[in-house]
Amino acid sequence: MQPTPRFVKLVITTGDPAGIGPEVSLAAAKNFLSEQPDVQITLLGDTSLFKDSSGKNLSTPERLMIESSSLGSPMVPGVLNPANAQYVLNLLDRASEACLNGDFDAMVTAPVQKSLINSAGIPFTGHTEYLAQRCNTKHVVMMLCAPLPAGFLGIKSQRDLRVALVSTHLPLKEVSASLSYELLLETIQIVSQDLHTKFGITSPVIRVAGLNPHAGESGYLGREEIEMITPAIEAAKQQGIRVSGPYPGDTMFDAAALEHVDAFIAMYHDQGLAPFKFVTFGGGVNVTLGLPIIRTSVDHGTALDIAGKDIADSGSMLEALRLAYTLALNKRNIS
Structure with missing residues (x-):
């Protein structure tokens, strides 16, 4: 009898809803699940961001879950909305807290728009600094x-x-x-x-x-x-x-x-x-x-000019998932 695989559990914060984060997160997650049989991925984001043009939910593999978090305001692709700044931070808070609690092995972040969060009156210089504060890391x-x-x-x-x-x-x-x-x-x-x-x-x-x-x-x-x-x-x-x-x-x-x-x-x-x-x-x-958790991310921005056109390249997000998976396995083997 084959032992039940111990899944590596990854969570993706899908970033600013007006950018390419939701679409590259979903595409890369599907690709990575086809590569690795011992992975579970949870996407954090409003369920409306993962529907096709007719409003139907997009099909997802068995090991891909979507945990919904409500938008502050309806989203228009490519159009920043300060009313969704807190939504973006809520995703980061949920993922980092869950990783600290051991619910996920690593978090992967899609791009956010720093100017949007600051325009909403919330001081924010980037993921790196924000997660350091959340994890109480100097x-x-x-x-x-x-x-x-x-x-x-x-x-x-x-x-x-x-x-x-x-x-x-x-x-x-x-x-x-x-x-x-x-x-x-x-x-x-x-x-x-x-x-x-x-x-x-x-x-x-x-x-x-x-x-x-x-x-x-x-x-x-x-x-x-x-x-x-x-x-x-x-x-x-x-x-x-x-x-x-x-x-x-x-x-x-x-x-x-x-x-x-x-x-x-x-x-x-x-x-x-x-x-x-x-x-x-x-x-x-x-x-x-330096964080007590594993966090990887894409190396590009929100690409507002191509958001919602289904032409964004998900390659960087796929590489971020691959690295998060490798680091999680390394940590598991060392500990």
Whole structure:
């Protein structure tokens, strides 16, 4: 008699109802369930978002559930409505609480519109910061991941490109003031720890960027490298972490490094994500490190211009589900 499979339970917050979140969530969930027989997926969202043009409920596989949460106001595809801002946050609250309680093994988030939530009078800088607060976690790290195929830029075998950020959604003029030795050291520690415990990498290799051009040019172009970044790297080395830097931002991602570096740490959003998105072509996944739960996400926005037209590419959401599943299995095997 075959043992009953222990399902990996994933929950998807389907994002802003006016964007492509609901449609890519449903499409990717169906695809992933056809790949993995030991998965159950729950979509969080208003049931009206999962109906065809005639108003009939869309067919769903046996292991796909829809848990309804009511919209604040009727939805028009591509048209933002501040009355639905709280609805969006309700989905995040429900998923994070359920993951903390052990009801789900991981949560996957569809895109939200930050401006919509703020226009409704609710301060919101992004999923990463919001979930950190919900999980009562002081410091989390945003990291983007994507597989690079063998042969890309001459690499001999498939490698995962991972780019983590010290600062996230900040105006550029505020980045330098936000940095500190403590923040940098904690970021390196979190990246190293989660690469080990969640990604299953025994002894991860990490590269850290500088902040200024040429990594400060020995202080002539800025002193952040001398006063904060290098001391944090050296302290991490003393703790046994395999980390190096600071590297100039324009040379850190050289092709040879892709063969052996497990994660790159950038100082600010565009320093890390501009090269990442250039080479991953929308196939990346956002994962939040440092949380007590597993959270992955797409690496694109709400795409309001194509919402409701059934032409959105669900590839990034599918990759986010694949990574959430892998991380959940790793956590299960380690614990």
